[in-house]
Amino acid sequence: MNKKVMTGSVASLLLAGIVLAGCSSTSTTGGTQTTGAAKTDDKKPTLTMRLADTHPPDYPTVLGDKKFAELVSQKSNGRIKIDVFPSSQLGEEKAVVEQVQLGAIEFTRVSTGVVADFSKAMGVFSLPYIFDNEEHEWKFLNSADGNKLLDSLSASRFIGLAYYDSGARNFYSRKPLTSINDLKGQKIRVIQNKINIDLISALNASATPMAYGDVFSSLQTGVIDAAENNWPSYDTSNHYTVAKNLILDGHQRVPEVLMMSKVAFDKLPDEDKKIMKAAAQESVQYQRDEWKKFEKKSEEKIRAAGVTITEVKDVKPWQDAVKPTIEKYRAEYKDELAAIDKARK
CATH class of the missing domain: 3.40.190.170 (Bacterial extracellular solute-binding protein, family 7)
Structure with a gap:
């Protein structure tokens, strides 16, 4: 191809590009994109x-x-x-x-x-x-x-x-767990704060503060007996495969x-x-x-896996057992507890 023909081809391509750009519904002015229909700007984030x-x-x-x-x-x-x-x-x-x-x-x-x-x-x-x-x-x-x-x-x-x-949090264990009495003496993993430690003590169990990522191996090896969490966490962490006893006490909504x-x-x-x-x-x-x-999906999966699940029909014994924990912190959280009580009404 000679130079004259090549130059003509390039010119044709450039002209076609200009025509296509003129037909587009998108234009950019001063860095702001405007379109025929409202949509998110696709420029790179700053x-x-x-x-x-x-x-x-x-x-x-x-x-x-x-x-x-x-x-x-x-x-x-x-x-x-x-x-x-x-x-x-x-x-x-x-x-x-x-x-x-x-x-x-x-x-x-x-x-x-x-x-x-x-x-x-x-x-x-x-x-x-x-x-x-x-x-x-x-x-x-x-x-x-x-x-x-x-x-x-x-x-x-x-x-x-x-x-x-x-959601609500429930206890689960490697050991049988059919009543509040079964928690006695068990080593239970808790979120790392002092209230949770006192809560477990009120249930006559032994609190073990631990990072969430360490719980599975600790349950598997017996470093701890039990833990507590909601349905989705019990599922996605695979804790239900090593701690196959769950009691639906709903002790916290955190x-x-x-x-x-x-x-x-x-x-x-x-x-x-x-x-x-x-x-x-x-x-x-x-x-x-x-x-x-x-x-809902997690609950169905866990039930199908054959986990032993105990429903708590009367929560009062649980509330009575942990009352000392609430009383210990009542003065410290006086305003917050009053606001929560107000929402109840």
């Missing part, structure tokens, strides 16, 4: 942050994390990207919370039971039987008092963005909290701060819906 979660990728809290990240991307027109790291990829819960407090990790979804060691007010959720049921719990969490508790995290250098669902490092939050412009808070609140209903579906 800010990337990390969100840590201890649970596996399909777990309801992680799905909530991902929904939050998706909403932040949408609301920022693609400027802000949040990478979600499930399965304790960035560390176990307590270590991650410390990193978030320092600003080394921007976000985490964590149990309020773990946060209690960093923010005293959050410890109220670890007290047993303070909620009558799910409705009572969420009536409080969605109230002004619930939001006030989230806001209190700022004193510990966190920004409380939203509560996520985590919500999750999605929170951000105050160090990172304070660096954001006001517009982005609003985006973070709005996206988190909008993700809550999605997470709660996913929780219900997953919880």
Whole structure:
């Protein structure tokens, strides 16, 4: 091909490109993308942050994390990207919370039971039987008092963005577990906070604070006899395969909290701060819906696996047994307990 023919071909290709661009419904002016239909800007993010979660990728809290990240991307027109790291990829819960407090990790979804060691007010959720049921719990969490508790995290250098669902917690063991009396003398893993230790002592058992990721091997080897958690965690951790006795006592309803490092939050412009808070609140209903579906699926799986399950028809003996724990902390959590009682009415 001679040079004249080649030049003509290149010119034709350039002209075709110009015509095609003129036919597109997308144009960019001053860095802002406009389209014939509203959609998220697909430009590269200018800010990337990390969100840590201890649970596996399909777990309801992680799905909530991902929904939050998706909403932040949408609301920022693609400027802000949040990478979600499930399965304790960035560390176990307590270590991650410390990193978030320092600003080394921007976000985490964590149990309020773990946060209690960093923010005293959050410890109220670890007290047993303070909620009558799910409705009572969420009536409080969605109230002004619930939001006030989230806001209190700022004193510990966190920004409380939203509560996520985590259902009710029950005990499970390698040993028979058909009544409250069967807990006596058992070594039980608990979330690492002092209220949980006192709760186990009130049940005449021995509390063993331990990171969540260490529980399976400890149950398997007999380092501990038992643990406690909700249906989905009992399922996804495979604890049900080594601790095949479950009693549905529902001793706690400990919500999750999605929170951000105050160090990172304070660096954001006001517009982005609003985006973070709005996206988190909008993700809550999605997470709660996913929780219900997953919880049902986990229960069906565990029952089908032949786990020995005991229903607790009368919870009063349990409430009576743990009453000393509540009384020990009543003065410390006077305002929070009053607010929870108000939600009951």
